[in-house]
Amino acid sequence: xxxSDEILVAKCQKGDKQAFELLIKKYQRRIFHxxxxxxxxxxxxxxxxQDVFLKAYRSISSFRGSSRFYTWLYRIAVNTSLSxxxxxxxxxxxxKRVDYDLHASNLAVDSMRVEDPEELLMRxxxxxxxxxxxxxxxxxLRTAVVLREFTGxxxxxxxxxxxxxxxxxxxxxxxxxxxxxxxxEPYVHES
Amino acid sequence: MNCTEYGPSxxxxxxxxxxxxxxETFLDHLSExxxxxxxxxxxxxxxxxxxxxDSFQGVPDIKGDWGLADLLRREESSExxxxxxxxxxxxxxGASEERKKSSRSAGWIKRFLFPSPFPAQNLMRYALPxxxxxxxxxxxxxxxxxxxxxxxxxxxxxVATAALPEEEGHEMDFxxxxxxxxxxxxxxxxxxxxxxxxxxxxR
Numbered sequence: 001x002x003x004s005d006e007i008l009v010a011k012c013q014k015g016d017k018q019a020f021e022l023l024i025k026k027y028q029r030r031i032f033h034x035x036x037x038x039x040x041x042x043x044x045x046x047x048x049x050q051d052v053f054l055k056a057y058r059s060i061s062s063f064r065g066s067s068r069f070y071t072w073l074y075r076i077a078v079n080t081s082l083s084x085x086x087x088x089x090x091x092x093x094x095x096k097r098v099d100y101d102l103h104a105s106n107l108a109v110d111s112m113r114v115e116d117p118e119e120l121l122m123r124x125x126x127x128x129x130x131x132x133x134x135x136x137x138x139x140x141l142r143t144a145v146v147l148r149e150f151t152g153x154x155x156x157x158x159x160x161x162x163x164x165x166x167x168x169x170x171x172x173x174x175x176x177x178x179x180x181x182x183x184x185e186p187y188v189h190e191s
Numbered sequence: 192m193n194c195t196e197y198g199p200s201x202x203x204x205x206x207x208x209x210x211x212x213x214x215e216t217f218l219d220h221l222s223e224x225x226x227x228x229x230x231x232x233x234x235x236x237x238x239x240x241x242x243x244x245d246s247f248q249g250v251p252d253i254k255g256d257w258g259l260a261d262l263l264r265r266e267e268s269s270e271x272x273x274x275x276x277x278x279x280x281x282x283x284x285g286a287s288e289e290r291k292k293s294s295r296s297a298g299w300i301k302r303f304l305f306p307s308p309f310p311a312q313n314l315m316r317y318a319l320p321x322x323x324x325x326x327x328x329x330x331x332x333x334x335x336x337x338x339x340x341x342x343x344x345x346x347x348x349x350v351a352t353a354a355l356p357e358e359e360g361h362e363m364d365f366x367x368x369x370x371x372x373x374x375x376x377x378x379x380x381x382x383x384x385x386x387x388x389x390x391x392x393x394r
Contacts, residue, residue: 021258032250042251054262130244148206150242155208174202181237 005069012060020060024053027070031077037146040135048084052077071160074151078143078161085139094146103110126187133183141176148173194226201230205238 011019031052036045055076063072134142140162147158158169200217203209209217221227305313 017259024258029250037245045251050262050265052233053259054266057259057262089354126240127247134241134244135281145241147302150245155203155206162235163379170199170203170208173206174199175235177202177237178198181233184237184240 006065009060009063009065009069013063020057023056023069027073028176030070031073032078034074034126034146035081037150037181038078038139038143041132044084048080049077050060050153052080055080067160068157071157074147074153074157075163076163078147082139082143108162129184129187133180136183137176138180141172141179144169144172145176194224197224197227198230201227201234205231205234206344 005023008019008023028049031049033046035052036042039045039048054075056073059175063069108184135143137145137146143162144158147153147161148155153161155166155169155173158173164172170176197217197220200209200213202223204214204217221231306316
């Protein structure tokens, strides 16, 4: 665990609220990012992030330091996001969310100043395909690949966050990538 | 060794998860195996796409300037944690409500009518159902009115041939009448018998 986290967590456990404020500031964006990638729903990111920090604050006294603080916090974020997905039993609503997501993506692609309209269109189509493929992955595979690719955790950290054996993480990441490549294959051939 | 056995190792290799003997064995294989080398390239390309998608999507525009005090107040005001409205600092609350109202109404209509950002896809969204409705309606219409007949399904009926006996006073001594009943609309009450005369004289 980073030294600063260790000190701040120890202070929190002694009742220092300001120390927890600093932890919020440090991890807030990362938690937003993680929740957004798992739920794919921008409308609930802030609400779920607040839940995560509140849960962390309420249970920080039980944190023993056997794992790193950020993997512990990510675990709360992953569990909160997955229970939100289960609760919502997404389905139809997710299509709308992806449209919103793609709208934001289009803005990003437009801002790339791609001169050739055909190339711009191709990039947009590919992005749509990629986001759709990621969304279609089962939750466990998607969470594993999100933690690896977007959050940058290593396999051991992912195992801690997901509370599964290391072998399961390896297998999930391998399967997630294989499925993504299968789903993207038609597009790759076309291009 | 079969390359399919190395599939998971390739994935672990690009993530720097292989160590010691495992890494050495894999590198020995990789240096001689074109298939695994292509696989490494493919995975690196996929990772590049995912990173690009991540930066394209970014993170939603959220304030995020709340602190522990805000969270504790929110907890007091609401027992239900999951799915509750995010708490915003007091200064941002009014502006946020306004933003939400205006974007909700316009955004909802636009997303409902034109869900895709691509005009061609929005067109297809309506074109295909309209085409299907058109085909089904035409099928029902033609079934009801009988104006559209599948000629392959018609069964030729036997041709009745009658030779009328010669009668006194007739101008024509002998004729043969062919009554063709080869009409598909026969069951609908629109019988239009086709009569062909093939006349000839017996004399």
